[in-house]
Amino acid sequence: MPTTSPDDPWSAVADDWGRYWGTFAQPVWEPLLRTARIGRGTRVLDVGCGSGELLEHLQDRGAVPSGVDPSSRMAELAQARAIGVDVRLGDFERLPFGDGAFDALLAVNALQFAEDQDAALAEAGRVLVPGGVVGLAGWAERARNDLDAINVALAEVDDDEPPEDGPLRVEGGLADVLRGAGWDVLDDGVVPVAWTARGDTDLVRGILFGEADSTIADLAPVVLDAAAPFRRPDGTYRLMNAYRWAVARVPT
Numbered sequence: 001m002p003t004t005s006p007d008d009p010w011s012a013v014a015d016d017w018g019r020y021w022g023t024f025a026q027p028v029w030e031p032l033l034r035t036a037r038i039g040r041g042t043r044v045l046d047v048g049c050g051s052g053e054l055l056e057h058l059q060d061r062g063a064v065p066s067g068v069d070p071s072s073r074m075a076e077l078a079q080a081r082a083i084g085v086d087v088r089l090g091d092f093e094r095l096p097f098g099d100g101a102f103d104a105l106l107a108v109n110a111l112q113f114a115e116d117q118d119a120a121l122a123e124a125g126r127v128l129v130p131g132g133v134v135g136l137a138g139w140a141e142r143a144r145n146d147l148d149a150i151n152v153a154l155a156e157v158d159d160d161e162p163p164e165d166g167p168l169r170v171e172g173g174l175a176d177v178l179r180g181a182g183w184d185v186l187d188d189g190v191v192p193v194a195w196t197a198r199g200d201t202d203l204v205r206g207i208l209f210g211e212a213d214s215t216i217a218d219l220a221p222v223v224l225d226a227a228a229p230f231r232r233p234d235g236t237y238r239l240m241n242a243y244r245w246a247v248a249r250v251p252t
């Protein structure tokens with residue numbers, strides 16, 4: 001069983017991430033890949049590849065993907081899923097690949113975890129060929145996410161405020177970051193992203209992934225109550241959320 005370490009906080013939650021959230025971002029893959037013109041033979045690096053679902057999709061499209069993630073368990077899961085793909089351990093800020101190794105770089109729900117985003121973007125530019133493309137995607141602002149109702153309820157338990165929207169979540173935020181790096185933004189947008197749970201247990205475990213069993217038991221009633229509006233007659237849940245995306249070209 002992977003353990004949590006300050007240097008590798010994602011390994012302890014990697015299996016649950018894959019189970020409950022691994023394909024969640026799928027609706028944003030299509031505009032990213034289309035705008036970045038990723039197809040057969042494109043050499044593409046997925047940064048913060050998590051449990052490897054996008055790597056597998058890129059393989060299916062005939063692209064030549066590589067993955068990088070600082071979490072050893074995430075990298076292990078990605079390697080097991082995307083057989084034959086070069087998956088390495090590493091941070092966005094220090095990509096373990098050579099200069100000009102890729103035609104495209106994608107980072108889905110990952111840039112916000114880089115402690116030094118300028119260094120991360122500089123690394124993206126370094127590993128791309130001249131004229132290569134960068135695609136970023138991540139959660140849109142809270143107001144667009146049904147999940148926010150649950151986060152608000154959980155924050156209230158501790159008398160906390162739910163986390164504020166960061167600059168990457170709001171309209172134009174990702175494009176501004178890419179423009180700030182000196183790159184030509186090709187397009188950006190927002191897509192609906194549904195999160196579904198098969199029933200109460202999956203709902204609670206998916207929302208509280210990574211928490212101890214005792215915490216999950218304590219907070220289950222809060223989650224179930226806040227999610228009641230999203231419960232369907234068959235007992236499943238469907239929460240509509242949104243992801244923003246932006247794609248830019250680095251100079252030739």
Ligand SMILES: C[S@@+](CC[C@H](N)C(=O)[O-])C[C@H]1O[C@@H](n2cnc3c(N)ncnc32)[C@H](O)[C@@H]1O
Pocket residue numbers: 010021022023025047048049050051068069070071074090091092093107108109110113114115
């Ligand atoms: C929310 S998950 C997203 C995983 C995957 N991209 C997806 O969309 O399902 C965030 C991932 O970013 C990774 N991560 C955390 N810090 C990072 C960093 N500094 N550089 C690159 N990846 C990082 C985590 O290990 C984790 O796998």
